[in-house]
Amino acid sequence: MYFKLAARNLKRSFKDYTIYFLTLVFGVCIFYTFNSIEAQSILMEVSEMHKNMFHLISEIMGVASIFISFILGFLIVYANNYLIKRRKKEFGVYMTLGMENSRLSSLLFIETMMIGVISLALGLILGIFLSQGLSVVTAKLFKVDLTGFRFIFSMDAFIKTILCFGVIYLIILIFNSIIVRKVKLINLLTSAKFNEKMKIKNIWTSVVVFIISVITIGSGYYIVLKNGISSFDKNILIAIALGAVGTFLFFFSLAGFLLKVVQSSKKFYLRNLNMFVLRQINSKINTTFISMTFICLMLFVAICTLSGGLGISTAMNTEIEDLTQFDMSFWDNEGEDIDTVLKKYNVDISKYEDNYVSYKEYDSGVSYRDFLSEKGLEDGNNYYPVFKNLPISVMKVSDFNKIMKMLNREEVKLKVGEYAVFGDISDMIKNLQETVDSGKEITIGDNKLKPYHGNVLEAVTYSSMMKQNICVFLVEDSIVEGLTPTRGYLNLNYSGDGSEIREALDVNIREYNGNDDLNTRYITKEEIKEQSTGLGALASYLAIYMGIIFLITSAAVLALQQLSESADNTERYNLLRKVGVDESMINHSVLTQVAIYFMMPLSLAIVHSIVGLKLASDIVAIFGGASMVDHIVVASVVLVIVYGGYFLATYSGSKKMIKGN
Template identity: 40%
Template sequence: MYFKLSARNVKRSFKDYFTYFLTLTFAVCIFYSFNSLSASEVMTTLNASQAEMIKAFTMLLSGVSVFVSVVLGFLIMYANNFLIRRRKKELGLYMTLGMSKYKISRIIVVETFFVGIISLAVGLLLGILVSQGLVALTVSMFKANIEQFTFVFSSEAMLKTILYFGIIFLMVMIFNSVVISRYKLIDLLTAAKKNQSLKIRKTSTSIVLFVFSIILLAVAYAVIMKYGLFESNIVWTCVGLGALGTFLFFMSLSGFALNMIQKNKNVYYKDVNMFVLRQINSKVNTTFISMTIICLMLFFTIGVFSTGFSFKASMEKNIEKMTPYDASLYTKADEDGKVQHIHDIMQHLKVDLDEYGEHHSFTVYKADKSVKDLLAPYEDDAVKFADSNLPVIKRSDFERIEAMQGIEPIDFNDEEVVLLSNFEVFQDAFDRFTEDHKTLEVNGKEYDIAHQKVHSFAYKTEFNSEGVLTAVLPDEAVEGMEPFLSVVNINYDDNQKEHDETLYKVLDESDVLWGTTKTIILDSSVGSSTMIVFVGLYLGIVFLISSAAVLALQQLSEASDNIARYTVLKKIGVTRKGINKAIFGQVFIYFMMPLALAIVHSIFGIQVVNKAIMVAGSTSVLVPSLITALIIVIVYGGYFFATYTGYKSIVK
């Protein structure tokens, strides 16, 4: 009997369960999709370096999934609590008819089980479909060469999803039983007549808090815009100020906004605006904490969606400039300041460079002045120069490595110095330096700066340049300078994979040899940026759904509690169209309040991230921002429409 009653209740209350069911389905779909990435057969075709990145990637996602499951667990508990509140009167009738709390708990448990099984099944089916595109996107972002794409199904991800959500549903069932056991019959039957306690703050207090919140937000914006993301202490201080400002903003908003609107009689007394504003005021006055959390989650989501792919593109933008050779190996000066020639080391390691292809070895020297001494006057908030000696290479070596890159040689004479750098972010400082200085003194001799510019050039393949700035001088000018690197650049004839594997082993076994290959840099850069983007997308989607679901449930709960108030509106002559308009306005304003402030936060946040992105190469965030807006409209707007429709159905 209880089984049939539970099934009938779920069917009859489908409109009440729809938002709950929708949220559960989305949660299961997202959870399965991101945890199934490692199951694709195409992942096994990646090279060793890519496979290591995929392994680290999936481990990171597994750790993030634990956090996500906690967030979704709280969301599901919150949604379930709404359903229990919505059905207090129904549960009271069951008790009036003589049904014990234990039997009522059994009905609720079975209903929860039904909804859980259905949403789990539908969510897994959607997740399997979504995961196909997600795996394809992952392979594309890792820049892997895949000839054939196969269907992906991960039994491990499915079992993990069932386990995590099974635990969540079990907790929900226990929670429901505990809650029902504490209810009294009189509380259930009179639940609709009880008003939520409302703490009214003085208008003057609200105004003071509102002004203070604006000041805190303005300070946070100004400081983070000035110092950027490179000063961690300042960043976390700004985050704290921003969070506190957001909290005070919503805490004071109801009293402040209502007072301001009341002064405009034409707006306040038009149609049923007074009723709508009072409804919103009372709700915000009791939910400002959740409003703050939702606003911050939306800010994170907008920021990640708008800058994530741009950040990835900017990290990978300069890979070609960073990797002009298939491999570069080098040795450094020892404690006595002596540098062993790279060829001697390679011979000792029994590595024949002629077998690899074209190669050229050379020495890098130290000038008598530091880069910081030269460029310190041109530092700004985005650029800080390291205090290292200016590296110098001979003209003859420079011409050889130019030829290996296959580029047009830079024309200069023996009375000139060529300045090189592969750091695009410093270009403005370089331009100002060369405008002010037509010559450069090195080791007591004055040289004209060739072409009055710093040329974009990398003299070896590497993750990070040994120096921000490098000078090319005539061969005789380096006599007496202290050497600090012996370098060999290699361009493979063929067998790239085989040569890479051999050099990996050589580098791993040697304690005096350093270097890297183009493959390592490419895989590392692509892998790192992909991990950052996917974790951001994972959390961003979860936060977006959680934010929209909480707002929807709060408004639907408000509708359940305020049926009598809308009945009064009907009795005093408000038409159905007028009531629907009031509902639309109330739900729209409620959804827009946290989103609007989150957009304001994002305007400043995206600018700050753009400045940081310029370190790896500037890129546009216009297209990602438009895609973000589309996602917000679909997901957030979808929840808004479902809430508006459900609200109308409840008060009808």
């Protein structure tokens, strides 16, 4: 009997369950899809390095999924609470007819199990099919070919999804049981008559709190923009805290502040149903300012995550050709001579290759503040060496020319008493050029040097995962005598396939990795390319995964809140009809109310994102010269589709709910 009644209740209340149900299905689908990435590697021709990257991505996705589980758990519990609230009067009728609390709890248990099983099954089916398409995207990100398409199924992702959502549904069942067993009949029948209390009754208190919120948010912006991303210290944490607290105070004060501001314009306030709509909005913000705060912050994170993650992925692959101009590069952080170090470990480079250059960089004693202009320091503030005012490195011009010869580029010829400058960060070249053009003289050791009358060179002098040489001085060889070496380098190009030298290094050097006595490391062109594509794929997947989940959660909570508000307001809209308000005006008021409610957290989130995206663009610039514009557009499109879709569904549901009653 209870199963039949539960099935009938679900069918009859489907309009209330639609957004909740579709959100569950989509959440399960996304969860399975992004946890099945490692299984997709069987469709591709991948190296051992790529296999390791697939495993790394799978592990990080697993960790991210734990966090995502809490977000989805919060959403499902919140949505379930909304559904119970919507049906309090119905439950009251059941109890009036003699149904005991335990029986009512059993009925709700069956309904929850039914919708959980159905949504889990549909979500898994959609996720399995979506993961097939994701394998094509994965192959493109890893720049590998598919060996042949065949249907893939990830048992690990399947089990993980069932366990995760099974635990969430179990929590909901316990939650529902506790609520229903403690509920009283009188509260169920009169739940719609309880009024909400204003948190701030004094308008001037609202104004003061609103001003404080703006100042607090502005202070957070100032700290972020002033310090940039060059040093993630306590200032960043303070800025985040100020932004979060300011957002809370903003929505906390908005309830009283907004209404009074609008009331100051009687012409607007008394036009059409504006008075009714604003009263409704004011009442809703008054009771949901905490959830509004979290929604705003989640939207902000979603926008920045989508844009920044996709930007980092593109940046890591944009400059890959510049970063892999040598087949192999060595470096030593103690400034040791690489040739000497390798011979100590029984590897003599000259026995295998003759196309190589070994060189050192030295401490010039000239800091960035000593050399760059104020504008240059400001533009370079996001780079750690500039922010910390570290000494600029210097190298022999003869070593630089050997590297240029390897790259088939023009050599630099210095006169006595001259220095030249090169760097590999495109954004800083113009600042370096301005300093050189101004005739900036520097002193290295006992030598006073004038700038070489030529362009600042943009050159990558060793293979690595990212560009790191903001500025390096080139001087005559004799000038570095007596200077402290800071790093040693060696670049080589294979004369054949390089298998012999790689085998020698694997046997004699790889085993010492992690040994404190060995500060020399090396990386090959192939390793850089494979790691870049793998890390780029990881950044993309995390951005899409977390960004979409945050968007869905934010939009779904807003939708459920507004649908709940519409259900509670049906009697008020009926009264409007009785006093002569036509249906088009009522529909317009519903549209206005839903639009304002959806736009308030989004508007502040967009303002936050302007600062956040400035920070994200600085992070992307460190990885490469990719433009953020395309990725901001992509994030905006995703935002419009997901957030706009929930908005339209909420408006349609609210309109039908009000009209149907």
